[in-house]
């Protein structure tokens with residue numbers, strides 16, 4: 226009999242090195258034994274965007290799943306479904322101008338709900354906090370470096386890593402489509418000019434090389450995954466450029482009703498990534514910004530086990546910027562995020578939240 230997830234199969238192998246699963250292999254989150262799986266038709270169909278970064282993330286995730294669940298080591302265990310999203314199609318506009326949230330996920334959610342795919346791999350920072358009914362975030366993978374980088378074009382003189390903004394030439398043209406990066410840059414350097422550059426990591430670097438801007442900003446996580454980290458001129462401290470909520474984390478969605486797959490996927494959950502993403506996403510949800518609100522959120526776990534969260538809200542032109550931090554028990558990640566978000570919102574001018 227071919228093509229089925231055998232009864233009783235479960236993530237029983239040791240987790241791959243360097244990966245801390247959310248719970249011991251072979252147990253459910255609450256410590257209950259894994260119940261036998263029903264026979265499930267293979268291949269499992271995985272939805273992904275088609276960019277080189279998205280494909281890298283998907284293949285890396287499938288490798289991890291195979292190492293954790295060797296019973297799936299079957300040539301036909303997975304089928305990759307590349308899905309073009311609205312965010313991929315629209316390249317000439319700022320996403321905020323076309324209705325913003327979740328544009329890299331909409332068509333992927335539809336495929337999941339229609340049953341055309343079984344699960345999907347996302348960059349968590351591109352995944353809206355309020356998922357459509359019937360879809361859940363099954364697991365979050367170990368975080369890659371969450372920081373942003375500054376990448377100088379060929380005509381831009383080197384900057385001092387200790388104070389990277391100060392050394393940018395007066396009036397330099399910075400290519401970014403991210404209002405969060407724009408607001409933080411303009412707050413530090415109101416003289417800079419921000420130009421829209423969109424497209425995937427490779428095409429943005431090509432535009433920079435072609436002189437369309439003097440410098441750009443990209444997530445270090447994406448550069449590392451594409452083996453292009455050497456393109457970063459300076460890695461920006463997370464306090465100097467607060468990253469986006471979920472930056473550097475890959476998240477997997479499934480249908481809420483698909484308990485079998487949900488259980489399998491939550492077997493490879495990274496507990497630290499879940500805690501920090503819970504805090505960052507609760508902050509984002511509590512701020513309830515419009516798609517035009519620059520928002521940053523970055524959590525980390527401290528050596529004493531506490532969670533430290535920095536949140537930022539600003540006006541796109543940088544004329545207002547409010548940044549605050551909170552810390553507390555990691556188990557309270559969601560409450561910490563909510564509290565910080567509500568405080569930031571209460572103390573910010575209302576125009577920032579209007580789309």
Ligand SMILES: NCc1[nH]cc(CCC(=O)O)c1CC(=O)O
Pocket residue numbers: 348349350351426442443444445446447471472473474475
């Ligand atoms: N918005 C595009 C996007 N979504 C996720 C990443 C980087 C990888 C990650 O954050 O996990 C990027 C590129 C970038 O912002 O430079």
